[in-house]
Amino acid sequence: VKNYRLILEYDGTDFEGWQLQAPGRRTLQGCLEDALSRIAGHPVRCVGSGRTDSGVHAEAQVANAHLETRLAPEDLLRAANANLPPDLAIRELAIAPDAFHARRDARSKHYRYRIWNHPVRSPLRARGSWWVRGPLDLRAIDRALPAVLGEHDFASFRATGSSVRTTVRRLLRAEASGSAGGEVALDFAASGFLRHMVRNLVGTVVEIGLQRREPEDLRRILEARHRSAAGATAPARGLTLVSVEYAGWES
């Protein structure tokens, strides 16, 4: 039995998120475990770096799985991808140290949120971005974002009803790019995120960009430490897990 490190790409549109749930639900973990179990000939469990919600995509999600096979890694990769659906693939597969744990060992994650900022919606961008019709004031967004950098209590941006030990997180990156009237991207990196944290940050940042809130409001909302202070949750389809960083390497 060896421990394999997997780098995964997926279009999350037609998945009910990462986590294995009730039978009959199409989850990423479920599809992956089915494919690997079929090849290994024994039940296989996969651990992801974290759970992505229904509709969220990944360019390089990281997972690990212990399994027994005589296949060389490159043949295991090929066999696994032949058993996975078109919207999920293993990009890389390598033998990892036995103790490697995709969730516990993750140092930081990078998410990108894509917005199509145009008066007319874009069918070719519909699966991967949020359509925001009104022109975004990117300078206002640039002024607001630094307030969330560093270590803060992000209780205002957690998912409603979620309970975690601590809502303190350290944000390493919070940046807007692109152009108003076209494609806009918001990049966030942190050692860890609360559930819905990126989508809740984006919801508030977009309200600032639409001039429905002031740039200074982002700091005020953060300091309120209460979910009701922040804006709406941005839709899942705009969110992509871009990479996960571990000691010594990045996906």
Next chain:
Amino acid sequence: VKNYRLILEYDGTDFEGWQLQAPGRRTLQGCLEDALSRIAGHPVRCVGSGRTDSGVHAEAQVANAHLETRLAPEDLLRAANANLPPDLAIRELAIAPDAFHARRDARSKHYRYRIWNHPVRSPLRARGSWWVRGPLDLRAIDRALPAVLGEHDFASFRATGSSVRTTVRRLLRAEASGSAGGEVALDFAASGFLRHMVRNLVGTVVEIGLQRREPEDLRRILEARHRSAAGATAPARGLTLVSVEYAGWES
């Protein structure tokens, strides 16, 4: 009754092509005519610059339609998009001269064919590109492509079983870009294309890129003037109609 010029964007994956066919088939023309008829309150016919096959996408297909409405063009655009499905939208809508005909007046069209050239398939690119696993020799492709530029009889690259008056077409552009092992694009522009012509050219060009044929074979196949001489038809999903040119403007 006014004549409207429409610029359309669509993700062709879930459409059975452009043309209105038997009832119950989901076509682009059908969806568009349904939406415009509902708004105008009378049956509306749409003429496209050309038919795109099932699975082919468009960034800027052009169509025209005669209809009667009191709505200003910007309100008609908004109402139409609200009545169209997520994978089809009107990007622009303007009143055109009464004689404007999207098919007859088209001067040239630009198609792009996208290839994901990597050992592992890419779920996030699955709807919009053809996965070609083996590394493409882009220099061989660059050497081959100029042979098809200019006016030629493209009978070798027409759809099997199609009958047209003439198979002579003038190719204005035939270019490869991108990088082997990643995203590769093939751009073709012509005053007109035969059915499946781009996909048949791509099928042969990829065989040259995979070194299964010589660069010189493209000219030989062209000169053979027989469909059986060329390679397989590349899948529809990689193909996008990028723009259509008219006297004085381009979509």
